[in-house]
Amino acid sequence: MVIEHTELKRCDVINVKGRIDSATAPKLAEVVNEIVEAGRFRIVFDMDGVDFISSAGLRVLIGTQKNCKRYNRGEVVLAAVPETIMASLELAGFTPLFKIFKDGVSAVGNF
């Protein structure tokens, strides 16, 4: 898994490539926790390059969403979600909990 983090004026964009499983989810959690601890709560999670996400990765997403939405200070939005991963999100009941955009640019425009 490769994580790219871009800090924009209005939000932070995280691009992940590869697998998010129990081996790699802790690294993703570390990156998002650093962003949140820096007081930045508007996060775009661009999933274009994600091949696979397990429940360990979904736990990072939901935990971050809870944290960012607290006190209405921000939110996590998802972009460019591959069809297979969308099926997992739907099965997990996550689709009502995140705004989902077709690509990173429109997700950034949400903020």
Add this chain to the structure above:
Amino acid sequence: MPTVIFPGRYDSLAKIADLVKKATQEFGLDRLAAYGVETAVDEACSNIIEHAYGGEGKGEIEFNYRIKDDFLIITLQDTGASFNPKSVPKPKINVPLKQRQETGLGLYFMHQWMDEVKYDTAGKTNVLTLIKRKG
């Protein structure tokens, strides 16, 4: 195929996934169904490491698959603590964000993506069988 033994570590998951992809391809599943099987096996192996062994590097996972008629049958064996699936409550899916629990999804995924999930014990060995039916 011959049984393949992996160390019970999270970095084995990607290697196990490669074998699962080979199996689903050989079986002729479409992309979404294949992804589902990959998810179920990943969740099962993560549970073995985390719950049966109580952490990484405590034991091994034996992986095997066979194709019989319209069924792909994957078996995973470990020698950790045995598991009672009834002890894990079903996650509440349709609830607001604040009430979402962050655990229990793995087992739920296994049951949702596979047609059958069976737990057996043979002596000190736990045998998990995951079955996917074609079509």
